[in-house]
Amino acid sequence: MSVNDEKDVRSDEDTIHQFAAPASYFELTNEEQGRILQFQQEVLELVVLGNDYREICEKVCLLIEQLLEDAVATVMLLDKEKQCMNVFAAPSVPEACIVQLNGLRPGPDSGSCGNAVFRQEAVFIESTLDDPRWQSIRQLAIDFNILSCWSMPVRSKGGECIGSFALSSFVRRLPNTYHRKLLEIGSFIIGIALEQQKVNEQLNLSSKVFENSAEAILITDANKVIIAINKALNKLTGYAEKDVLGKSVSIMLSKRHSSKFFQKIWASVKQFNHWQGEIWNRDKHKREYPAWFNITPVRSHDDSINYYLINFSDITDKKRSDEIIWRQANYDSLTGLPNRNMFYDRLNQSIKNAARLETKLAVLFIDLDRFKEVNDSFGHSVGDALLVEAAKRLNSCVRETDTVARLGGDEFTIILSGINDQQSAEIIIQTILLELVKPFNLGTKLAYVSASIGVTYFPDDANSADLLMKNADQAMYAAKNNGRNCWSCFTSNMRVATKIRSKTAYELRSALRDHQLFLLYQPIVELVSGNVYKAEALIRWQHPERGTIGPDEFISIAEETNLITDIGDWVFKQAVNQAIVWQETFNIGFQISINKSPKQFISKMSDWVNYLNRLGINGQSIVVEITENLLLDAHELVVKQLLNYRDAGVQVAIDDFGTGYSSLSYLKKFDIDYLKIDQSFIANLDNESNDRILCEAIITMAHRLGMKVIAEGVETNSQKQLLKAMGCDYGQGYFFSKPLPADRFEAFIQHQV
Ligand code: C2E
Ligand code: MG
Ligand code: MG
Numbered sequence: 001m002s003v004n005d006e007k008d009v010r011s012d013e014d015t016i017h018q019f020a021a022p023a024s025y026f027e028l029t030n031e032e033q034g035r036i037l038q039f040q041q042e043v044l045e046l047v048v049l050g051n052d053y054r055e056i057c058e059k060v061c062l063l064i065e066q067l068l069e070d071a072v073a074t075v076m077l078l079d080k081e082k083q084c085m086n087v088f089a090a091p092s093v094p095e096a097c098i099v100q101l102n103g104l105r106p107g108p109d110s111g112s113c114g115n116a117v118f119r120q121e122a123v124f125i126e127s128t129l130d131d132p133r134w135q136s137i138r139q140l141a142i143d144f145n146i147l148s149c150w151s152m153p154v155r156s157k158g159g160e161c162i163g164s165f166a167l168s169s170f171v172r173r174l175p176n177t178y179h180r181k182l183l184e185i186g187s188f189i190i191g192i193a194l195e196q197q198k199v200n201e202q203l204n205l206s207s208k209v210f211e212n213s214a215e216a217i218l219i220t221d222a223n224k225v226i227i228a229i230n231k232a233l234n235k236l237t238g239y240a241e242k243d244v245l246g247k248s249v250s251i252m253l254s255k256r257h258s259s260k261f262f263q264k265i266w267a268s269v270k271q272f273n274h275w276q277g278e279i280w281n282r283d284k285h286k287r288e289y290p291a292w293f294n295i296t297p298v299r300s301h302d303d304s305i306n307y308y309l310i311n312f313s314d315i316t317d318k319k320r321s322d323e324i325i326w327r328q329a330n331y332d333s334l335t336g337l338p339n340r341n342m343f344y345d346r347l348n349q350s351i352k353n354a355a356r357l358e359t360k361l362a363v364l365f366i367d368l369d370r371f372k373e374v375n376d377s378f379g380h381s382v383g384d385a386l387l388v389e390a391a392k393r394l395n396s397c398v399r400e401t402d403t404v405a406r407l408g409g410d411e412f413t414i415i416l417s418g419i420n421d422q423q424s425a426e427i428i429i430q431t432i433l434l435e436l437v438k439p440f441n442l443g444t445k446l447a448y449v450s451a452s453i454g455v456t457y458f459p460d461d462a463n464s465a466d467l468l469m470k471n472a473d474q475a476m477y478a479a480k481n482n483g484r485n486c487w488s489c490f491t492s493n494m495r496v497a498t499k500i501r502s503k504t505a506y507e508l509r510s511a512l513r514d515h516q517l518f519l520l521y522q523p524i525v526e527l528v529s530g531n532v533y534k535a536e537a538l539i540r541w542q543h544p545e546r547g548t549i550g551p552d553e554f555i556s557i558a559e560e561t562n563l564i565t566d567i568g569d570w571v572f573k574q575a576v577n578q579a580i581v582w583q584e585t586f587n588i589g590f591q592i593s594i595n596k597s598p599k600q601f602i603s604k605m606s607d608w609v610n611y612l613n614r615l616g617i618n619g620q621s622i623v624v625e626i627t628e629n630l631l632l633d634a635h636e637l638v639v640k641q642l643l644n645y646r647d648a649g650v651q652v653a654i655d656d657f658g659t660g661y662s663s664l665s666y667l668k669k670f671d672i673d674y675l676k677i678d679q680s681f682i683a684n685l686d687n688e689s690n691d692r693i694l695c696e697a698i699i700t701m702a703h704r705l706g707m708k709v710i711a712e713g714v715e716t717n718s719q720k721q722l723l724k725a726m727g728c729d730y731g732q733g734y735f736f737s738k739p740l741p742a743d744r745f746e747a748f749i750q751h752q753v
Helices: 012-018 030-048 053-067 095-101 111-119 132-144 177-212 231-237 259-272 316-330 340-357 371-378 380-397 422-437 465-481 492-513 555-560 564-585 598-603 608-615 628-632 636-648 664-669 679-683 690-704 717-726 742-752
Strands: 071-079 084-089 123-125 148-155 161-169 216-221 226-229 275-282 288-299 305-314 360-369 403-408 411-419 440-442 445-447 450-458 486-489 517-526 532-543 547-549 591-595 622-627 651-657 674-677 708-711
Touching: 030 053, 030 177, 053 071, 053 084, 053 177, 071 111, 071 177, 084 095, 084 111, 084 161, 095 132, 111 123, 111 132, 111 148, 111 161, 123 132, 148 177, 161 177, 216 231, 259 275, 259 288, 275 305, 288 316, 316 340, 340 360, 340 403, 340 411, 340 465, 360 422, 360 465, 371 380, 371 445, 371 628, 380 403, 380 411, 380 422, 380 440, 380 445, 411 422, 422 450, 422 486, 450 465, 465 486, 465 492, 492 532, 492 555, 492 564, 517 564, 517 742, 532 564, 532 742, 555 564, 564 591, 564 598, 564 608, 564 622, 564 742, 591 651, 598 622, 598 628, 598 636, 608 636, 622 628, 628 651, 628 664, 636 651, 674 679, 674 690, 679 690, 690 708, 690 717
Parallel strands: 450 486, 532 591, 591 622, 622 651, 651 674, 674 708
Antiparallel strands: 071 084, 071 161, 123 148, 148 161, 216 226, 216 305, 275 288, 288 305, 360 411, 360 450, 403 411, 440 445, 517 532, 532 547
16 A cells, blocks of 8 residues: 555644544445454464564564555653663664664654653654654654654553554655554554563563572462472472472471461461461471471462462571570580579579469579689689589489579579478488589599588578579578588578678778777797797777677678778788887887788789888888688789788798698798698697697698798697697797787786796
8 A cells, every 4th residue: 555545634733633532443444454454363373472572563563564655663662760762673664763763752842752652642743854743853854764753652551651653654644544543553462562571571580589599489279289399499308399299288297296286377377368487397308307487378369269379498507506596595505504594584483383382492502612722723624624523413413303503603503493391402402512522533633622502492581583592692601601511591690690791891981990990919929938029910890889899700891892902001000010119119020910811912012012111121020921822823913912022021921721722832932931820720739639740740841841830729738838849930829818909918028028
C-alpha cells in the first residue's frame, strides 16, 4: 500500500481530537481486517514460541513496516530514573539516527515520541519540518528525511506509560483508521511483551536466589511432600533431588522431637503465617545436627495453603560458641565449678524450692587457710593445681544435687539443699574439713592447707541470697579467728560484732587526732645478765566509752581502712623520742622495737630513715618487727624498705617466728637481726614436748645465721631457765614484766638497777 493511496488525510487539529478514542474495526475494510488478523497471528506465534523480547519487538516493527510502505517503526523505552527515552527496537533505522535519538527527554517540543510520553496520549504529526512539537529535534527530521511521524504511548499492565511505539514516514501524511489500528495493536503487544519480560526476569531472579542461596531451601506441597530443593540443601544434608522429591519433609528431621512438637509448629505456621526456631535434623548419613528453621506457607487466592517454603541452616558452630560464651559467663575456667554468677542463680532457685517444700538450706562459705603461702612459695601454677584438687575434694563431699562454686581466689561456697536438721549439714562440714587437711600432692610439691568454714541456714538466719552470703562470710571470719581449720555457725552476735567493727572503724578516725592512742613498753631482758636495754612498744587505745582497748581489736580495722599508715608513723615517732630519752637516762645503746604491719610497707615508701637522720640519731635505736609472711611477698616496696633499713642500721626482727611459712633463704637474703620465737612454743616448754626441741633448733639455726633470738611470752621462771640453758639471747614476757607506761617502765628499770 502506498502513501499516495491515503484517503483519510486530516489536519492536525482534527487528529488530536479524533484519535483520543481507539480505532474501531468496523471502520476497516475486509481486506484491512484480514491483514490485521494475519499480523496479530504472526505476533502471537512469536510470543508463544517464547522468543527473546527485543526480538519480538523488532519483528513487530518489521511486520508493520511491511504493512506501511515508506515508513520505519521505532520502540523507545522511558528510563524513569533519568527521565529520558532510549531506542529499544528499530530494525530499519540507521545507527546514526538511533545514536541521536537516545537520551531524548519527553517534552512539548521533543518530537512525536517525546510528546506521546510527555502527554501520555497518541500524537500524530503530519509535517515534522514545520510542526512546533518537533522543534528540538528538527535536525533529525532533516538529516534522515523523516517528514511525518505518528507515535503512541506503550503502557504497562497497570496503565503506566513505559515508552512509545512510532511509525516515521518519508512522506507527509496522517494515519487513517487502519494505520491507527496497526499502531494500537503494535503498542499493545509491545507493552505485553515488555511486561512479560519483567515478570520473567523476576522469576529468573527468584530461581537464581533459590538455587544459589547459602541456606538450604525446600518447597513442599500442602501435604508437606517435598517438590523442590536447592543446591545448598544437597550440600548440607547430602540428599539429592532423587532421594527426597515426592517424600515427606520428615525425612530431614531427627527422631529427637515428639509429634506434639511438630503439631505445635504447623499450627503456628497456619495461625501466624510463619514459624522460626530450632529443630534437630538428621542428614543422609544419619548425622544429627541442630538447625535453625524458617517456615512460611504460600497461600492461594482463597487463602488455602498451596505450598510451604522452608529454609534452614546448620547452627552447630553457633551453638558451640554460644555454649562457650555461656560457660565463660557462668563457670570458673580453672576448676570448672559454677562461678559467682551461677552460684547466685542457683542459690535464689534453691531458696525458692526450700520455701515451697518447707525444708532447710545450708550455705557454706569456705576459705582455704594459708593458700597464699602455698602460692607465694611454690608459684601460681602449683597454687592453681591445688585449687583444682580442692574443688574435686569439695565435690566429693556433697551430693549430686548440691552446688559447689568458686567465688574467686581461694574462696568456695556450697549450697546444701533439702537439709532437715543442722546436724546433717555439720556431718558434711566435718568431712570437708578432714578432706582439705589431707596433703596435696602437686607434681613434685607437697602442700598443706586447711579450711575455715562459715555456715548459715535458710530460713533460720536469713531469707535472701545476699543476707545468707553475708552471714556465711561473717561466720567464716569467726572460724578464722578461732584458729582456722574449723567451722563456725552464724549467730546473731556476729551481726552485732560486724556492727561494732564498723563503729570502731568510724571512731578510730578521730582517735589519733584526739590523742586517745598511747604506747606501753615491755622490757626485753638479756637472759645471761638480766640487763634491760631493749623494749617493745605496744599500742593501746584509750576509748572514751569502752576504756583501754588492745591492738588485737583495732589494728586489723586500721589495716582495712588504711589508717594504719598514719597510726604507724605516729608510733614510730613516739618510740624514737622515747628511745632518745632512755638512751640519755639509762644506756646509750637503748633500743625500742616497733611493730610494722605488711599494709604499712605496701601503702607507701616510708621516710622513717630520713626522720632518724634529721634528728641525728643512730639507726640502731629502732628495731622494726615484721612477720615472716611479709618476706614471702617479695613486693618491690618491701624489698626497698628492708634494704633501706639495713643501710641505715635500723634492725629488723621476725615476730611470732614459727607460726608462718619460713624460709631460711629469705632470712639470709634480708639480713634479719632477731628472731622472736612465738609465745605458743614457749608456753609448752615446761613439759617434755616437741616445742622444746623446736626452740633449741631455732636458736641453733639463728645463731649459725648470725641472728639473735628473743623468746616471747616468757611467763615462768622455769621457762626462763630453760631458754637460758638453750642459749637463747633475750626473753620478753609477763615473768619479767607486763607492758608498762613510760613512767612505770622507768621505775622498773631503776628497781632492777
Ligand atoms: P606482738 O608483737 O607479738 O606483741 C606481743 C604481744 O604479746 C603483746 O600483745 C604483749 O602484750 C603480749 N605478751 C607479752 N608477754 C606476754 C606473756 O608473757 N604472755 C602473754 N600471754 N602475752 C604476752 P599486745 O600488746 O596485745 O599486742 C598484740 C599484737 O598487736 C602484737 O603482737 C603486735 O603484732 C600488734 N601490735 C601491737 N602494737 C602495734 C603497733 O603499734 N603497730 C602494729 N602494726 N601492730 C601492733
Ligand atoms: Mg611484736
Ligand atoms: Mg609476737
